[in-house]
Amino acid sequence: MRYSDAGVSIDLADGVKSRIGRIVRSTFTPRVLTAPGLFGAAFAGVGRGEVLVASCDGVGTKLTVAGMVGRHDTVGADLVNHSVNDILTLGARPLFFLDYIAASRLDPAVMTAVVGGLARACRSVGCALIGGETAIMPGWFSGLDYDLVGFIVGSVAKRRLIRPDRLVPGDVAIGLPSSGLHTNGYSLARKVLFERAGYGVEERLPGLRLPLGRELLRPHRCYLPLVHQHLHRVKALAHITGGGFYDNIARLLPAECSCIIRRSSWRPGAIFRLIQQAGDVPDFEMYRTFNMGIGMVLFAAPGQVDAITNSIPGARVVGRLVRGTFGVSVV
Amino acid sequence: MRYSDAGVSIDLADGVKSRIGRIVRSTFTPRVLTAPGLFGAAFAGVGRGEVLVASCDGVGTKLTVAGMVGRHDTVGADLVNHSVNDILTLGARPLFFLDYIAASRLDPAVMTAVVGGLARACRSVGCALIGGETAIMPGWFSGLDYDLVGFIVGSVAKRRLIRPDRLVPGDVAIGLPSSGLHTNGYSLARKVLFERAGYGVEERLPGLRLPLGRELLRPHRCYLPLVHQHLHRVKALAHITGGGFYDNIARLLPAECSCIIRRSSWRPGAIFRLIQQAGDVPDFEMYRTFNMGIGMVLFAAPGQVDAITNSIPGARVVGRLVRGTFGVSVV
Numbered sequence: 001m002r003y004s005d006a007g008v009s010i011d012l013a014d015g016v017k018s019r020i021g022r023i024v025r026s027t028f029t030p031r032v033l034t035a036p037g038l039f040g041a042a043f044a045g046v047g048r049g050e051v052l053v054a055s056c057d058g059v060g061t062k063l064t065v066a067g068m069v070g071r072h073d074t075v076g077a078d079l080v081n082h083s084v085n086d087i088l089t090l091g092a093r094p095l096f097f098l099d100y101i102a103a104s105r106l107d108p109a110v111m112t113a114v115v116g117g118l119a120r121a122c123r124s125v126g127c128a129l130i131g132g133e134t135a136i137m138p139g140w141f142s143g144l145d146y147d148l149v150g151f152i153v154g155s156v157a158k159r160r161l162i163r164p165d166r167l168v169p170g171d172v173a174i175g176l177p178s179s180g181l182h183t184n185g186y187s188l189a190r191k192v193l194f195e196r197a198g199y200g201v202e203e204r205l206p207g208l209r210l211p212l213g214r215e216l217l218r219p220h221r222c223y224l225p226l227v228h229q230h231l232h233r234v235k236a237l238a239h240i241t242g243g244g245f246y247d248n249i250a251r252l253l254p255a256e257c258s259c260i261i262r263r264s265s266w267r268p269g270a271i272f273r274l275i276q277q278a279g280d281v282p283d284f285e286m287y288r289t290f291n292m293g294i295g296m297v298l299f300a301a302p303g304q305v306d307a308i309t310n311s312i313p314g315a316r317v318v319g320r321l322v323r324g325t326f327g328v329s330v331v
Numbered sequence: 332m333r334y335s336d337a338g339v340s341i342d343l344a345d346g347v348k349s350r351i352g353r354i355v356r357s358t359f360t361p362r363v364l365t366a367p368g369l370f371g372a373a374f375a376g377v378g379r380g381e382v383l384v385a386s387c388d389g390v391g392t393k394l395t396v397a398g399m400v401g402r403h404d405t406v407g408a409d410l411v412n413h414s415v416n417d418i419l420t421l422g423a424r425p426l427f428f429l430d431y432i433a434a435s436r437l438d439p440a441v442m443t444a445v446v447g448g449l450a451r452a453c454r455s456v457g458c459a460l461i462g463g464e465t466a467i468m469p470g471w472f473s474g475l476d477y478d479l480v481g482f483i484v485g486s487v488a489k490r491r492l493i494r495p496d497r498l499v500p501g502d503v504a505i506g507l508p509s510s511g512l513h514t515n516g517y518s519l520a521r522k523v524l525f526e527r528a529g530y531g532v533e534e535r536l537p538g539l540r541l542p543l544g545r546e547l548l549r550p551h552r553c554y555l556p557l558v559h560q561h562l563h564r565v566k567a568l569a570h571i572t573g574g575g576f577y578d579n580i581a582r583l584l585p586a587e588c589s590c591i592i593r594r595s596s597w598r599p600g601a602i603f604r605l606i607q608q609a610g611d612v613p614d615f616e617m618y619r620t621f622n623m624g625i626g627m628v629l630f631a632a633p634g635q636v637d638a639i640t641n642s643i644p645g646a647r648v649v650g651r652l653v654r655g656t657f658g659v660s661v662v
Contacts, residue, residue: 001527001611001612001616002519002612002616034494037582038420038421038582038583039416039417039418039568039569039579040384040385040386040418040420040421040423040485041384041385041386042382042384042421042423042487042492043382043383043384045376045377045378045379045380045383045486045489046377046383048376048378048379049376050376051364051376052373052375052376052377052427052484053373053374054371054372054374054427054429054461054482054484055429055462056431056462056463056464056482058431058433058464060466060468061468061471085370086370086371087370087371089369089370089371090365090369090371092371092373096383096385100387100388100389100431100482102478102480131385131386131387132387133387133389133480135389135391137391137392137518138392138518140392140472141472147433147478149433149480151387151482153385153484154371158375158376161373164369187468188332188333191332192332237370238370247345251368251369252369280332281332282333285333
């Protein structure tokens with residue numbers, strides 16, 4: 001028996017690796033010190049007084065939609081932008097990124113599209129895609145072709161590290177518009193739209209500009225360019241991902257401090273209304289599963305609000321911190 | 332419909348997260364600046380003159396064996412040790428680690444065992460487990476329960492960064508013993524042992540001290556404690572993982588420099604002989620799939636060899652670099 005009998009072709013993998021090597025080199029910054037293909041990647045260290053900020057995420061079952069539509073160049077942007085937003089909540093800017101792709105079999109065209117998407121999103125924020133792992137595991141997945149995971153490291157001056165412990169009752173919650181579902185809630189969205197309602201990915205539905213599949217694949221918005229010049233005005237940032245408004249705001253709240261979000265302050269996009277109607281999903285469930293059109297919530301003292309809302313398109317006050325221990329309430 | 336109807340329970344996930352939070356805190360070093368549970372984790376930066384070294388890896392289908400045996404506390408050590416070895420090849424010591432666990436459903440006992448294993452392995456090398464992601468994706472996997480991926484960042488003084496470009500013909504290859512298959516070749520091993528030979532995980536086989544399943548689960552050896560005091564004597568290190576001797580040594584070789592590995596210089600352990608016999612696997616295939624009992628190869632100038640082999644148990648000369656363009660030859 002040979003390894004290829006077990007479904008793993010090292011030769012094919014080597015071919016893809018070299019193509020991927022060329023793509024990732026296009027993201028390299030002068031601080032990348034090693035060529036692709038070693039056991040690890042070296043990156044010129046940050047200065048004293050800088051803090052590293054790291055985060056890890058996957059794309060989740062949005063990958064299933066990518067497979068249904070047959071389009072694999074957008075999920076890379078989802079992953080990179082999700083990760084950039086995560087470390088942005090601590091005030092950090094991206095330095096480098098690593099990806100992990102696991103698949104039952106190696107499809108060179110899909111792999112190249114995925115890594116091309118990762119690289120494009122990395123380049124647009126000056127982040128070097130310095131490494132990664134492609135794991136071919138025969139028989140590993142059912143119902144989809146691959147998993148995609150990313151790790152990001154960024155940095156911020158220690159005195160600018162954003163710690164939510166400065167939040168106090170009276171601070172204002174400012175919502176920034178999302179571009180769609182971003183990267184969360186796809187298990188529920190797929191069940192409602194494809195299983196219960198029986199829609200197909202090519203379906204044209206009222207209120208949606210694109211066919212349903214493409215609408216669901218809209219890439220996760222990157223908030224770095226919108227937010228970075230306001231970081232000194234902001235006390236905390238909640239990235240509205242898995243767990244929706246409840247979990248993602250709750251993890252920032254100091255003791256005795258709760259948050260009221262007023263949903264009348266914005267109108268969720270058509271895709272969210274469609275899911276809620278088609279699935280008969282209760283409001284509470286919607287706001288703890290989806291971003292409902294608000295992908296990032298900034299918290300700032302009242303005196304800082306105008307400067308932020310006047311300069312970020314679509315930014316608006318969506319709630320307020322109050323004294324209390326109820327946590328997060330969406331009213 | 333609710334999110335839990337789609338197979339995702341956020342409440343259960345929150346319970347596990349808090350238990351995992353307590354476990355990961357046990358790995359925290361004074362340089363960890365944030366509590367678990369934020370969107371990212373902050374780590375005190377490295378000094379000027381230090382270089383960051385990052386790597387990413389998965390456990391692969393060794394996880395399937397863990398599922399067959401019903402033991403989930405060893406795969407964490409596999410992942411951490413594999414990662415520590417990868418960055419060790421550039422001379423780096425670990426700073427922090429993040430993990431990604433994807434599962435079709437959340438099994439709190441399995442999850443706690445996995446993270447407990449990660450944390451133990453991290454503590455033993457002074458590495459902080461600062462973050463991670465648990466993704467519940469219903470219907471995601473067939474034939475196994477979860478995937479486990481890790482991401483490590485370490486550092487090394489810039490002048491001590493190991494770059495293999497100093498290798499020259501005449502340099503000596505020194506092999507360090509592995510503890511078993513480590514984390515590679517499990518697709519082939521499982522096919523040969525369980526499908527073709529029909530063995531069970533409880534099987535007691537000649538030459539193996541433990542039942543077959545436990546033998547296959549032996550944790551990946553961590554070479555940091557053995558090697559770190561010799562890093563100044565070493566020109567390059569090859570971690571013998573996926574691709575075996577061929578791919579992992581080839582990626583280090585400068586142009587005009589090739590490597591001859593003499594397999595008569597050590598005897599592969601019983602597990603490798605068992606796989607080769609049961610699967611009728613050609614020699615070439617064995618040495619490019621498995622580590623064959625040598626998990627790390629150090630390359631050093633001849634004058635440094637005795638100092639290394641005299642102080643690392645089991646270390647022995649296994650080959651040599653020669654002028655040539657054939658790459659790697661196992662003779």
